[in-house]
Amino acid sequence: MEHATRILIVEDDMVIAANLSLQLTQLGYEVTGIESRGEEAVSHALANPPDIILMDINLNGKLNGIETVSAIHSENQIPIIYLTANSDETTFLKAKQTRPWAFITKPFNRLNLQRALALVVEQGKEMADPKVPMPELQVLEDRIFIRHNGKMEKLLLEDILYIEADRNYSNIKTLSSAYLLASTLKVLEEKLPAAFFMRVHRSYMVNISKLDVIGDGHLEIGRKVIPISKSYRERLLSRIRRV
Structure with a gap:
């Protein structure tokens, strides 16, 4: 019972x-x-x-x-x-x-x-419940639950710095941790809220609020240098100007 x-x-x-x-x-x-x-x-x-x-x-x-x-x-x-x-x-x-x-x-x-x-x-x-398969990712309004070490862990969207593609996997980077998901960057782009995240390169998606530098061909978040494609750069600048 x-x-x-x-x-x-x-x-x-x-x-x-x-x-x-x-x-x-x-x-x-x-x-x-x-x-x-x-x-x-x-x-x-x-x-x-x-x-x-x-x-x-x-x-x-x-x-x-x-x-x-x-x-x-x-x-x-x-x-x-x-x-x-x-x-x-x-x-x-x-x-x-x-x-x-x-x-x-x-x-x-x-x-x-x-x-x-x-x-x-x-x-x-x-x-x-072990009978219920755990999803890789569950998205809520201001946070996500991700499968990590056999359980679902909560991660606030505001804590995510950027996401890097690794073939059919994606690395979610925070200030202190990294989480590897068996999901492509394209899948994450479709699931994560556009208000927080934007694709800037075929291998990278960034948290817009965490940007420190926008250069001609790169971005910087903290000390991480992230490449940005020309077409994505124009979209990013347009997005920032609207804000």
Whole structure:
């Protein structure tokens, strides 16, 4: 028999936390506990790992929600759903760096909670089920999941510097890592959002926001020199002028 999805609530407003716990129980989830401080949440999550953590971003105490997630993820990559009433861009960007699976904005209603959890649970099942073949690449709005070392790993689009073709494979390069996919550059060009990426050569696609230099026959991203074909250069310059 399939066990109920286990959820840890980390919320320092006890009224909200109690309401969450009640709604989760009514929806068929198992609540492993309620923690109001980041330090206790880290201990709980590592000693009794839940399937999902509902994390308030603005926790009181030594650790805020983002710092708490970073501490947990250093030991266990438990899926995170952030709860936040703070919609400022700086906080959102900091939270994104911890690669949450979803955000729920306060005040939330039962339907929003139910849908967010259902999506995260389903995605987790697909990634964990050995009977379901893992795709090479799954594209979401601001991130991709790529197959790496036998599992699907999350990679934010903004972290990708460029992609280099290697025959029928493609190397995705970030500042600190590289991922080899069994997909051609043409396939990736069709799947990845044009708002982020552009083909500049038969062997290269770049993240436009990461460009440092545009020369006559080359581009530079960091210290990497990337060739650019004449026809692609004209398209790139036209694209930049529109922006």
